[in-house]
Amino acid sequence: MARRARVFVVSGxxxxxxxxxxxxLRERVSCLGLTVSATTREPRxxxxxxxxxxxxxxxxFDRRLAAGEFLEWAWVHAHRYGTLRSEVERVLAGGESVVLEIDVQGGLAVRSVMPDAVLVFVEPPSxxxxxxxLRGRGTESEEQVSLRLENARSxxxxxxxxxxxxxxxDLERACSELQEVIHTYEMDGGPSQDVRDQARD
Structure with missing residues (x-):
């Protein structure tokens, strides 16, 4: 069965x-292409x-946004970042799958434009x-931790x-599951029951 390049969205x-x-995942899977994001910030x-x-x-950015050229976009630290549809199509045309690590709002926006995109949600054990x-990072204030937890629940x-x-x-197990998801969707077009069961255990 021929392999089919797909768009995978990873959120959480x-x-x-x-x-x-x-x-x-990128270290282990060679057939994943890299897209170049767009941004309004100045080059470093x-x-x-x-x-x-x-x-x-x-x-x-506004012109391209109005023309529907972005799959998704967001404000980050007073600048806008986005994924151009042309970038994703370029990688897919080369026979490589695309993995986009974006938030839930962006992931659902991609689905609305590319209905066959595969959406993967990564969740914590509890x-x-x-x-x-979050507290172990030691990089956020109490207020920031509370806000991130509130956003996480949403x-x-x-x-x-x-x-x-x-x-x-467990990072190793989660990566193996994600690899299996990618392989299954590329080859079969949908997840096996085993993958569904693993993802929900």
Missing amino acids: PSGVGKGTLVSL EGEKDGVSYHFMDDAE MAELERR EMERAAEYDVRIVND
Whole structure:
């Protein structure tokens, strides 16, 4: 059976470890392409337009947004960042799948534009464990921790809208499950019952 390149969206609350999970996944799966995000911030030293980011001013960002060229976008520290549809299509045309690590709102926005995108929600073993991880960072104030936990509860209420849910209680196991999800969707077009069961255990 021929392999089919797909778009995979990985979302989850802050502190769940999705960034670490996706980084480990990229080390293990060679057929994942990289997209270049767009941003309105100024280039930093050593960054190249079209390589590090697609740098653009607010007017160009607004124009492309109005033209429907973004799959999703968000404000981050007073600047806008977004995923251009053309970037995703470029990678897919090259036969590579795309993994987008974005928030729930962005993930559902991608689904509305690309209905066959595969949405994977990474969740913590419990809210108590998520709180422990957030406090263990030592980088947020009490107010910030409370806000992140509140946002996490809201995001987890929408987890049922995702295709697959993976509990990140062990990084190695979670990465293996995510690899299996990608392989299954690329080859079969949908998850096996085993993958569904693992994601919910």
